[in-house]
Amino acid sequence: xxxxxxxxxxxxxxxxxxxxxxxxxxxxxxxxxxxxxxxxxxxxxxxxxxxxxxxxxxxxxxxxxxxxxxxxxxxxxxxxxxxxxxxxxxxxxxxxxxxxxxxxxxxxxxxxxxxxxxxxxxxxxxxxxxxxxxxxxxxxxxxxxxxxxxxxxxxxxxxxxxxxxxxxxxx
Amino acid sequence: xxxxxxxxxxxxxxxxxxxxxxxxxxxxxxxxxxxxxxxxxxxxxxxxxxxxxxxxxxxxxxxxxxxxxxxxxxxxxxxxxxxxxxxxxxxxxxxxxxxxxxxxxxxxxxxxxxxxxxxxxxxxxxxxxxxxxxxxxxxxxxxxxxxxxxxxxxxxxxxxxxxxxxxxxxxxxxxxxxxxxxxxxxxxxxxxxxxxxxxxxxxxxxxxxxxxxxxxxxxxxxxxxxxxxxxxxxxxxxxxxxxxxxxxxxxxxxxxxxxxxxxxxxxxxxxxxxxxxxxxxxxxxxxxxxx
Numbered sequence: 001x002x003x004x005x006x007x008x009x010x011x012x013x014x015x016x017x018x019x020x021x022x023x024x025x026x027x028x029x030x031x032x033x034x035x036x037x038x039x040x041x042x043x044x045x046x047x048x049x050x051x052x053x054x055x056x057x058x059x060x061x062x063x064x065x066x067x068x069x070x071x072x073x074x075x076x077x078x079x080x081x082x083x084x085x086x087x088x089x090x091x092x093x094x095x096x097x098x099x100x101x102x103x104x105x106x107x108x109x110x111x112x113x114x115x116x117x118x119x120x121x122x123x124x125x126x127x128x129x130x131x132x133x134x135x136x137x138x139x140x141x142x143x144x145x146x147x148x149x150x151x152x153x154x155x156x157x158x159x160x161x162x163x164x165x166x167x168x169x170x171x
Numbered sequence: 172x173x174x175x176x177x178x179x180x181x182x183x184x185x186x187x188x189x190x191x192x193x194x195x196x197x198x199x200x201x202x203x204x205x206x207x208x209x210x211x212x213x214x215x216x217x218x219x220x221x222x223x224x225x226x227x228x229x230x231x232x233x234x235x236x237x238x239x240x241x242x243x244x245x246x247x248x249x250x251x252x253x254x255x256x257x258x259x260x261x262x263x264x265x266x267x268x269x270x271x272x273x274x275x276x277x278x279x280x281x282x283x284x285x286x287x288x289x290x291x292x293x294x295x296x297x298x299x300x301x302x303x304x305x306x307x308x309x310x311x312x313x314x315x316x317x318x319x320x321x322x323x324x325x326x327x328x329x330x331x332x333x334x335x336x337x338x339x340x341x342x343x344x345x346x347x348x349x350x351x352x353x354x355x356x357x358x359x360x361x362x363x364x365x366x367x368x369x370x371x372x373x374x375x376x377x378x379x380x381x382x383x384x385x386x387x388x389x390x391x392x393x394x395x396x397x398x399x400x401x402x403x404x405x406x407x408x409x410x411x412x413x414x415x416x417x418x419x420x421x422x423x424x425x426x427x428x429x430x431x432x433x434x435x436x437x438x439x440x441x442x443x444x445x446x447x448x449x450x451x452x453x454x455x456x457x458x459x460x461x462x
Contacts, residue, residue, distance in 0.1 A: 002179060019179030019221065020211070041172035042209035049275055055249070056275040061208045065179050066201075066223060113275070134360050135273030 004064045008033065009077030019065050024048045026064035027074060035075035035108050039137075046136030049109035050074050056116035058135075075108035078115060090160070091115055091153040100149030102140035109136050114150045122158050126151065174211035178220045185229065185309050185336055188222050193334045195220045200336060202245060202284030205276045230283075230338060235260070239305075241341045244283025248295070249274070251282050260344040263302060263351040263371045263384075267294040270353065273361040286319070287337045289329045292363045292389035294355070296323060300394040301369045301386030304342045308335035323393035346381070348374040348458050352450030354443040355389065358430065364389040365431045366439040370447035372407075374455050380404065385416070387444055390425040390436040397423070397444065407452045416444045 005014040008031050015030035027036045027050070039047030041060045048059040051073040080087035091114050094100070101107040110133055117124055117132035124132070129150045130143075138146060182188040192198050198220040201207055210216040224230055230245040233256060240260050242251060251257050252268040271277055271285070271294050285295040286306060299306065299319035306317040310332045319340075322329050331337065345351075355367035367388040373381045380403050388394035397419040405411045425436040 018176065020174040020176055022208070022212075042212045043205065043276065046275065052278075055278045057278050058205075058275050060212070061205050061276070061279065063179070063201075063204070063208070063221075065181075066204065066225065116274070132274060135275050 002065050004068055006064075006067050006069060007071045009073055015064075017064050019063060021064050022060050023050070023062040023064050023067045023072075024059040026067075027059060027072070030064075033074050033076050037105055037108055039105065039109075044137070045106070046109045046113065046133075047106050049112045049136065051112055051116055054116065054119055056113045056132075073112070073115075075111060078111060090156050091118070091150070094149040094153035094156065095146070098145045098148040098152055100141065100146045106136055106138045106140075110138065110146055114153060117150070118154055118157055122154060124150070124154055172212045174208075175214060175217045177211075177218050179223065180220065181223045181226050183226050183228075185227055185338060186312070188224055188227065188336050189309055189311075189334065191220065191222045192336060198222055200224055200287070202287070203247065203279045203281040204284075205272065205280035206284070206288045206290065224336065232339070239341045239343055241339050242282050243339050244281060244287070244337045246282050248272070248277040248280045248282060248285070252277060261298075261302075261342045262345055262349070263353065263369055264295070264298045264342065266351055266353040267298045267369060270294050270355055270361075270364070270367075276361075283337045283340060286322075286340060287329070287331065289323050289325075289327050289393065290363070291323075291326050291391065291393050292365075292367065293394070294353075294364070294367060294369075294388070297367055297369050297386050297388035297394040298353075299340060299342075300388075300396055301384050302342055302371060303384070303396070304340050306331075306337065307339045307341065308332060309338050310335040314338070320396045325392045328393070345371065346373050346375060348376070348455060350374070350451035350454030350458070352447030352454075354446050354450075356439050356443065366390050366436050366443055368440060368443035368447040370444070370451045372448070372451040372455055374459075380407070383448075385419070385444055385448060387420075387423065387440045390440045391423065392426065395423065399448070402448075407448075409449065412448045412452070413445050416441055416448065420444070 013031045037047040039045035043061040050059045078089045113133045199218040201221045201223045230243045232243040234241040258265045285293050304319040308315045350372045352370045355364040357364045369386045371384045375381050385397045385399050399415040402415045420441045425433040427433040
């Protein structure tokens with residue numbers, strides 16, 4: 001058994017775990033954050049996508065012990081913060097408006113992939129959006145509305161006038 | 172989808188990693204884990220000890236020498252893809268990296284891990300074999316260097332020493348004027364390719380084309396370099412390129428599986444190799460016109 005301490009959505013999380021436990025299972029079962037979805041569990045579907053230092057990674061393709069000391073953002077850390085705590089973030093809102101989800105299983109992964117893209121590219125092309133979500137499978141939407149959602153979110157993020165640097169990552 | 176039980180160690184020096192590797196016949200090195208962890212989850216791999224080499228500082232080195240670019244085994248694919256050194260001096264690798272997995276797997280996957288894993292459809296392994304990169308393993312305290320063009324001998328099989336740790340890949344810098352091409356066909360973007368081809372044509376003012384590198388992957392048990400030296404000194408027109416590739420492909424054995432027949436793979440690899448060479452040639456013409 002190994003001790004693992006990491007930061008999840010800005011808060012420290014510690015647990016004792018077997019080395020074979022993936023970061024995905026650690027987040028769901030030890031940290032109790034069920035928003036990170038277990039899909040294929042072998043790196044194909046992207047439902048388990050989380051951010052490590054702002055970059056999208058597969059939490060099923062990483063052991064919890066490998067994530068020791070890392071700064072992780074899950075879908076629970078994407079909504080509004082401060083005065084807007086409890087509200088949806090701009091990307092989440094855009095998904096609702098464009099019908100970018102139906103069953104919702106892939107959505108946390110899609111939103112985190114979008115977040116990773118928009119944090120480094122404020123004005124992506126449709127091709128860049130498709131490339132960013134190329135590792136995320138959706139069986140409901142046919143992707144068109146998901147791409148629309150991310151382009152809409154990019155537009156809104158660019159137009160808003162409250163973009164303090166600390167808010168740029170919507171943490 | 173849960174791995175078997177194993178121990179986990181996190182060495183901070185190469186020597187420590189090699190010691191751990193020698194201490195257990197069933198130990199495996201964990202680099203980025205983007206191929207190994209799925210194999211663990213599916214229990215295709217059942218190691219008793221995983222040696223995580225992500226905390227060995229010298230394995231993330233990125234060094235430019237006068238003639239080569241040396242990439243530490245733990246350099247992430249996303250880092251290599253963005254690297255100016257790779258773009259400038261290993262343009263073929265820069266082109267291929269965009270085809271490796273997708274952004275989240277490239278963020279974790281490593282350049283060296285992909286070569287050590289030796290998947291027959293791995294793009295980085297194909298580029299290494301095509302360009303004859305030097306692969307360095309640390310074995311019993313000494314460095315052993317392998318030529319990537321004959322390093323791969325089967326699916327997930329290389330001539331690497333079992334107790335060695337891959338430390339770096341070294342690519343010869345491409346000349347100032349050179350052209351590259353990379354093509355692959357996969358069922359969906361970022362999936363395992365059914366056929367892939369990489370080409371680089373080196374050019375020197377005064378002497379013309381100095382060497383032509385061509386390789387194909389995903390069609391046999393390992394990436395393979397094809398001999399098209401006969402093209403040196405020719406005008407590299409479409410017909411000559413097609414003839415040379417068809418001739419070189421005669422000897423290539425392709426494999427059949429659930430996804431594609433052997434004949435399909437051969438046909439597609441031939442066409443992709445032709446296109447890769449044409450791209451490389453056209454890049455050189457463009458460079459020369461601009462000059």
